[in-house]
Amino acid sequence: MSNSPHFTKHLSPDNSSLISNVNNVDSSEIARENSETSTITEKEDPPYSVFTKNEKAAITTTVSLSAFFSPFSTNIYFPALHVIQQDLHTTEQLISLTVTMYMIFQGISPSFWGAMADTWGRRPVYIATFLFYSLASFGAGCSQNYPSLLVMRMLQAVGSSSAIAVGAGTIGDISTPAERGGYMGIYSMLTQLGPLLGPFLGGLISQTLGWRWIFWVLAIMSFVLWVVLVFFLPETLRSLTGDGSGYANPTPIQYWKRKFGKQREDAIDNISKFDSIIPPLTYTHNGLPISADILSEKKLKADKLILEDNDVKQQKKLHLNVFQSLSYLKEKDIAVLLFYNALQYGAIYSMLTSLTKLFTEAYQLNTLQIGLCYLASGFGSSLGSFSSGRLLNWQFNRYSKAFCNERGQAERSVSRKNIDPEFPIEAARLNLTWIWGIAFSLFTSAYGWCVQFHVxxxxxxxxxxxxxxxSSSTFCAINTLLVDLFPNNSAAIIASNNFTRYRMVLYHSIPYRICVKDDSYCGAKIWPKMEATAN
Structure with a gap:
């Protein structure tokens, strides 16, 4: 009996009652042990996530590559538009409609996928949508007429659009506010490689292998990534797995490990570590000795009942609201962020889609040279996202230190889980956004004048x-703030951001076509021309 208190001290408070029944320990002694355990727990700051730094980096890279397919699928298609038009014997307007419909479904679909990911988990959405995208890409390459190509492009958008929203949600699951900016910067940087590589690879594949291979290459690449997602990407949704140690939507390795009782073997191994201190037959029940193996069996059964009870409670909470992402637009402060983000995204998209035509006419460049011109904007996006992520971490820690010093607290992050309501998170994330906004406006105007006058x-x-x-610095800051504000619905809020961005792209396409058609790139005559077009 003298060894029992020493053993119960290493168990959680929830399981101490099991040991007390087995060993007939006095209730006051159990209460004292529980109080000691709770005191230790209060002193220790449990980790926000069980994933190591390398595991977080691997998860971030995987979800970033998944999100890469959304803009990549858009831009790889542009160089082959004229070839596809001729091969399918259709018009320029109808081929342009495939681009428009792709953007429409890119904006609408994340609202559905984001709600599913915040309710049922990240893994099911990733696995289902990427298999869907891979099949749609293969079908697009096999299209023999215009209607089939249009349908396949819409299905492509439905499949690829999930990764943008779900990826940001996944990063929110595994990262604390103090480190989230850096991971979001990496995520944005890899995502922005789509506009960088898409046009160049699209033109290269179209010239060497034919336009159908553009879609078949997408199908092969996405299927390889789908295999990685199935076997290696763990479930991270905190309402299902907590800090990542819970069991939900398992990978095959997790499933087989659980099926063959690896958890039981690990528990018994942990019990055996105390053999040198505790004799194997020192536990008694009703005067009879009980071995450590029997005790571990009882503990495992108790843990199983706790897990099953949590699963039942969790299932009761699962209800899908596909309109949740749109509800955020009713909040004025969120709507302002989304609208400003969408304005810059629309301007960038107009610049990228018009570059081929404008530079061909203004500088007489060939297809390869045009593809190389996209490298400038691509490198700008990647560098801006990466540097902004590092800067966001530095800004957050600076504000956190000042906040804690003002209240006489320890110099550490404000919270590892939920940000203190009094903490100025908006200032920490958006402190430099106004500078980037002014610079973006100046550089955009200068770009238009340079092309207009053939500088x-x-x-x-x-x-x-x-x-x-x-613009990438702004996107990274706003997206990180949105995840900070809605940590439990991060996929849905990013889906709302995606919805407003692609709506703005459609609005930008009208003035862009008017200006390009009449060689007015700087936009000085845009409003009279729009008015004349409307009349």
């Missing part, structure tokens, strides 16, 4: 670099 090609490419650098 040396280095000038507009430099302006394009800084346009995407400043």
């Amino acid at each position: 040396h090609i280095a000038a507009p490419l430099t302006m394009a670099f800084f346009m995407t650098y400043t």
Whole structure:
């Protein structure tokens, strides 16, 4: 009996009652042990996530590559539009409609996928949508007429659009507010490689293998990533797995490990560590000795009942609200963030889609040279996202230190789980956004004038670099703030952001076509022309 208190001290408070029944320990002694355990727990700050730094980096890279397919599928298609038009014997307007419909479904679909990911988990959405996307890409390459291509492009958008919203939610699951900016920067950087590589690879594949191979390459790449998602990406939704140690939507390895009782073996191994201190037959029940193996069996059964009870409670909470992402637009402060983010995204998209036509006419470039011109904006996006992520972490820690010092608290992050309501999180994330906004406006105007008056090609490419650098910094800051504000519905709020961005892309396409058609790139005559078009 003298060894029993020493053993119960290493168990959680929930399981101490089991040991007390087995060993007939006095209730006052159990209460004292529980109080000691709770005191230790209060002193120790439990980790926000069980994933190590390397595991977090691997998860971030995987979800970033998944999100890469959304803009990549859009931009890889552009160089082959004219070839596809001729091969399918259709018109320029109808081929352009495939781009428009792709963007419409890109904006609508994340509202559904984001709600599913915040309710049923990240893994099911990733696995289902990427298999769907891979099949749609293969079907697009096999299209023999225009209607089938249009349908396949819409299905492609439905499949690829989930990764943008779900990826940001996944990063929110595994990262604390103090480190979230850095991971969001990496996520945005890899995502922005789509506009960088898409046009160049699209033109190269179309010229060497034919336009159908554009879609077949997408199908092969997405299927390989789908295999990685199935076997290696763990479930991270905190309402299902907590800090990541819970069991939900398992990978095959997790499933087989649980099926063959690896948890039981690990528990018994942990019990055996105390053999040198506690004799194997020192526990008694009703005067009879009980071995450590029997005791571990009882503990495992108790843990199983607790897990099953939690699963039942969790299932009662699961209800899908596909309109949740749209409800955020009713909040004025959120609507302002989304609208400003969408304005810059629409401007960037107009610049990217018009670059081929404008630079071909203004600088007489061939297809390969045009593809190389996209590198400037691509590098700007990647560098802006990466540097902004590091800067966001530095800003958060600076504000956190000042906040804690003002209240006489320890110099540490404000919270590892939920941000203190009094903490100025908006200032910590958006402190430099106004500078980026002014710079973006200046560089955008300068880009238009440079192309309008055929200034040396280095000038507009430099302006394009800084346009995407400043806009990516803004995107990263706003997206990180949205995840901070809605940690339990991060996929849904990013889906709302995606919805407003692609709506703005459609609005930007009207003035862009008017200006490009009449060689007015700087936008000085845009409103009279729009009015004349409307009349």
